[in-house]
Each structure stands twice: as C-alpha cells, then as structure tokens.
Amino acid sequence: MKKIYPFILLIFTGLLMSCGDDFLEPLPESAVSSESYFSNDEEIESGVIGMYDAIQGINSNNLTDNFSIQREYYLTEMRSDNTRTKSSEGEAAQFESYTVTASNGIVSNYYISFYEIIYRANLVLSSLDAASPEKAASFEAEAKFVRAYAYFNLVRLYGDIPLIDRLIGPLEREISYTRVETSEVYNLIVSDLQTAVSGLDNTYKNRASKAAAQTLLAKVYLTQGTNYAEAQTLLESVIGSGFSLEPNFKDVFYTENNNEVIFAIGYTSDLTSDSQNISAEWLNSVGRTSGVNYVTADAREALDNLGGSRTPYLYRQDAAQPTQYQVAKYIPNGDANLGIAPTASNPELAGNDWIILRFADVLLMHVEAILAGGQQTSATAAINSFQRVRNRAGLTTPVTSITKEDLLAERRVELAFENHRFFDLVRFGAAQQVLSAFSDANGYSFNATDLLLPIPQREINLSNGLMSQNPGY
Amino acid sequence: MNTIKQIAGINFSKFLVAGCMLFGLTACDFEYDLPEEGSIEDLTPPEASFTASQSDADFLTYNFANFSGSATTYVWDFGDGNTATTVDAVNTYPDEGTYTITLTASDALGKSDTFTSDITIVEPEAPTAITPVIGAADFQDGPDVCGSGDSRDCWRISGGSIHQTTSDGRNGTRGAKYTAASSNSPRVTYQAVTVSPNTKYILTAYYAIQSDGDTVRGTVIDGQLSNYSEFSSASLLGQTVGDVNGGKGNFNRLVVEFGTGASGEISILFDSGSNASESYLDDVSIIPAE
Structure with a gap:
C-alpha cells in the first residue's frame, strides 16, 4: 500500500487535469490552424488577396512551384492552330503535335495550381463567420467569383473533375479523387457566379467585379449552349457599365488597367514575387526556353487577311531568326519599331498584366448570344457590336449580316494569343473539324480525344483506383 | 539430368555455372510447349464508343469523335454504305433520314467491341420570325x-x-x-x-x-x-x-x-x-x- 498510494494520487491528478475545460486552451500561439486563421476583416482581406496570388502564379523555373496562368498558353494557344514551340522539342511540344501524355509536367502543374486557387477560395468562404456583417457578402461574392473562374477553366480543359466546394482534410480521399459530371461542376459555377454578380460592384480591375462576374457568367451560358437570352442581357448590362474600346489597339496591352480591361491579373515589374515570365518565354532564348508560343503559318495567314490595322500588334518577325514569328502582345523588353517601351529592366521579371476579360470580348460574345446557336444574324444590336470591334481595326465597311464563321474568325484575330482560341473552337463546335485539318496539314496527330487534356498521372496514382483517365490517354 | 548427377559427384561447383546455363537454355525453348501455355487473358479488352456532331457548313455532314479505349484498329460503318478505318471520321450522307452508325474497335489480340448509335438527319429549318396577331387591330367591335x-x-x-x-x-x-x-x-x-x-x-x-x-x-x-x-x-x-x-x-x-x-x-x-x-x-x- 505504501508504494501504491503515490500512483493513485498521480492518476487522480492526471484525471483532474484532463477533465479541465482549458486543457488545450488557449489555442497554441506558435502554430496556426486553417479554421482559426482569419479572425477579422483585415485578415480575411489577406486571404482574398491570396486567391489572386494563386491565380498570378510563381515566377520561377522551379518545377515544384505553381506557375498557374503563367503557363496557361501551353494548354490553350499551343494546343490550338495559333501557336507552337520554336524548337518542337520536349514536353512543351506535346501540345502542338497533340501527343500530350498523362505525365506531362505542365498539364499537372496547371491542375495543381488551379486546385490551389480553389482551396484558397474555399478558405475565405469558410471564414465568413469572422467577417463583419458589412463585408461578409462582398467577401463571399469575391471568393465565389474566383472559385467559379478556376472551375470553369478546369472543367473545359479536363472534363469531369473532382468537385471540392469546402475545406477538406487529407483523409477525405473520396471527394479529392472522385470525378463528377461536368454538368454538376457547371451547376456550382453558375450558382457561384450568380452570387458574385449580386454581391460585387465595379471598383476593381485586378480583382473580381460585377462586370467580370456578368461577363464570365455569360461565357458560361454560351459554353453550355443554354440561356442565350440571359447571356445577352448580362452582356448588355456590361456594355452599359461605362467600359469602352481603347481607340488604339496597341494601348489595350501596353496601358495597364485601361478602360477596355474588365478583369486582369496584375503583375509588377522587377519583383520576383510579383512579376511574370510569360512574356520572356515568348521571346527568342530570353526565358528558360528557346522560345514558345511562336505564331504558326496558319495563324499568320488569318491575321494578315482579317487583322486590318491590328496586325502589326498581333505578331512580328523574330529579329534573331527571320523565318520565325513572335506574338507582339505583352512584349516585356520593348520594340522600337512598334513604339513599345520596355516594361521591366529584366524581361524575365515582366510587369505586363495578363488580361482575362476585356470589352472587345464582351462585344463579340454579345453577337454570339444573339446568334443563339444559329448560323447567321442580321439583328441591329449584333451588327452594332460587331462593327465596333471592326471599326477600331480600321475595317469600317459596314457589315450587313454575320455568320457563325465570321464571328469565330473575328474572335481569332481580335483575341489572338490571349488564350481564347482553343475554348472558342470547342464552344463553336468547330474544334474537331478545324484542328483535324490543321493537324493533317502539319503532320501532327490530332484525334477528337485530344480536346480534353489527360488527368495528371500523379493524381490517378494517388487516387488508388478511384480516378479513371480520359479516353485516348 | 543423369549427366548433371554424375558430374556433381566429382566437382559440383566447377560445373554449376555451366549446368545452370544449360538449364536456362532449355527453359527458354518453348518449341514443344502447348500454344496456350503461359498466356494470360486479355484483361483490357477494347471498349468502343463515339459521339457524332453535325457540321455547321453542311447539315448532311457529320463529324465522329472516337472515344474508344484499349483498341488499335477501328472500322466505321456509317449506315449509308460508306465505311472508314480512321480513328475519328467524317461522313457526308446522301439525304435526310435515319442512319445507324457502327464502330468496331479491335485490339491486337483479336478482341473487339462494337458500339452502335442512330442519327436522324433533318434539314434545319431557317428560323422564322413570329408575326404577332394584334387584338382588335381594326378597332371593330364584335361578338368574340x-x-x-x-x-x-x-x-x-x-x-x-x-x-x-x-x-x-x-x-x-x-x-x-x-x-x-x-x-x-x-x-x-x-x-x-x-x-x-x-x-x-x-x-x-x-x-x-x-x-x-x-x-x-x-x-x-x-x-x-x-x-x-x-x-x-x-x-x-x-x-x-x-x-x-x-x-x-x-x-x-x-x-x-x-x-x-x-x-x-x-x-x-x-x-x-x-x-x-x-x-x-x-x-x-x-x-x-x-
């Protein structure tokens, strides 16, 4: 008994301690959990900025960093008939030749980057309880806009994808790896954007705005091929919101946040943490590559024929390699011939903003909404919007009717190299026809299954049998 | 086998390597094996699948997108007498009507799968604008x-x-x-x-x-x-x-x-x-x- 007594005392003390309410309180100060991270408006605001930081991507060549939209042109422009690599080498050239493999690092980097954006949006949404009543609605609207933006790109690139609409833990494998039908993903996108439209105003261009949400929602409706009248109404509301075309096409890309920009991702020159290397990679051996996103002969022909006064600012000859042609939008180190000043002292730390939505896109989508899936229109409102875009390019001969084909061609030229072409081809139902012909002419190996990217192999491996691959990979 | 036993008695280690090599050679020779011996079942047989979409330029032309899995060769039968062996396919039909398209996808092991789908081709009507009926357009009173x-x-x-x-x-x-x-x-x-x-x-x-x-x-x-x-x-x-x-x-x-x-x-x-x-x-x- 003499020996046992101290043990009993010890156990008793232990029981007393563990029964105390404050056993694990206050919350540890040296470690932060996601649930308690945002405790007031100011902190939530930092989470909101964090979402845009995730879209912006990291300017580095470290393959484990999330490049996000800084490498989006590989998956969109280089997979269309607009651009290709200069050297046709490596995994970068898989896109132009339609031989993308499931282990392609750029495909998986984009996938991871965009789920990071979704995670950060979900993080903001999970913290709304901590927001003041005045700010809660706008935080929600902003996070939902960003989440919808990310899902809209993912669903168009990868098809059926996991749908994560809240914070999840590492053990929730089911939701992380179960691919859901695209229609279900679109349901979330539409409801998120409807919330965004009603909760935002037009204060920002580098952050979500009402006009950006309306434009994106209209694009979602056009992509689904439903609600054309609703899309038209949304676009007419944006048209009436004070945006205008820059009189000079060049200024759209070299005057930041001009009146034509609806939503752009902001970059700051010469800051590693806040700049982009998109522009440098498009030059001859200035970035990591010897040059990517070079303009195809097919695109040059289209731009020469339909560009009007825009053509010089769409593409230019590569001075170092005169048989090659580069994109002339977003040049980081200036071009004296075109009257473009350098935007950064180091082109790899470029500050050119990346425009996601602009007014010319709205005007052309307005025509598309009026076409409503039909072959041609001569409605006055459609002609007016179409003519506005063409007039700026000096193509002032009045148009009396617009076919679907005219509209697709006009979009190709006006929005060339802004990562629209691939999505436009798919949305217009022309992708298989146009890309097969393009592929045959260039000896590439396009199949209809190439219209969806592969689910990254690493995801399939991690899913332990839950995830299946897209056909053709 | 008798040879190995006899040699093993005298100097086993010296001939072990040679013996193994001989063994290896014999084991690699499947000349007298039965044809089915050692083969395994085709665990990933072909799955045929495709979608059809109408061309914008011509309502009689359809593009076929091949979504088959685990197959190497394809045979298309478009239902109008035309056939093709390409992966994806395009066919222009002679006239309006319902056609049955059959895709047979085969792998190199002789397994195949067939997918069939019907399309009905109707010339799209040019959308006509509504001509509204105006009530009492002539301001006449009358029973109805x-x-x-x-x-x-x-x-x-x-x-x-x-x-x-x-x-x-x-x-x-x-x-x-x-x-x-x-x-x-x-x-x-x-x-x-x-x-x-x-x-x-x-x-x-x-x-x-x-x-x-x-x-x-x-x-x-x-x-x-x-x-x-x-x-x-x-x-x-x-x-x-x-x-x-x-x-x-x-x-x-x-x-x-x-x-x-x-x-x-x-x-x-x-x-x-x-x-x-x-x-x-x-x-x-x-x-x-x-």
Missing part, C-alpha cells in the same frame, strides 16, 4: 372581340384613359379617336405583344388629324407595362410622330421600324399630342422586316 365584344378591351392599360371608338375610321369602318386637348384627359392605346427576340420589325398604323400642329404618336416599348405611369421611364425600341394634316377621314401612314432585343416581350402604345381637334387611329399591324 377581346373576349367581351368591346374592341377597346384589347387596348387598355391601368392608369391611362382608353381611346374612344368612332365610325370615322379608315375606309369608313370603325377606328380609335383621341379627344382634343381641351375636352378631356389624354387618351392612350396600349397592347402587349410577343415577337421574336433580336429581329427587325415594322409597326404600321394609319392616323388622321384635322389641325396643323396636331400629332398622333406611335411608340414601341422594350418590355410590357403594368401601369401607364411606367411609360415615361420605359426603354423604347422606336417612336414615330405623325403630323401630316390630311383632314378628317384622310388617313396617313405611321411607320415605326424597330429591332427587338434579348426579349421578345414588347408593347405598343399610341397617343396624341395636345391636339386642337379630335384625331383618329386605325389598322395597326406588326410584321417582320425581312
């Missing part, structure tokens, strides 16, 4: 007119005084009459109409006025009103003022050309200016411009 017999019941709007009707209409039939400004509250003629969105239309009506400076006005409104008070702030698609003084009984044409927007729900409204004399309206119609 506007559900009540009174032609004015087709033209009422709350908050506005309805026009009077008169036998001084166009061609001697009945028409609408607007009182002179001095005599009574202003009269309005309103009707909600459904037409096609994004289409050009022409609204035509006939008016007669008796004093210089008098007017009759026709307006097309984007949307439909529930009260006359909404008119002043309504968004208009078109408006024309008729001011040709032809005298009583001499009708002039009033034309409003307009294009509809996202919604085909519109309304038309006629009223008069601060007229010195009575004025008249008759025979309203809306037709598509093309």
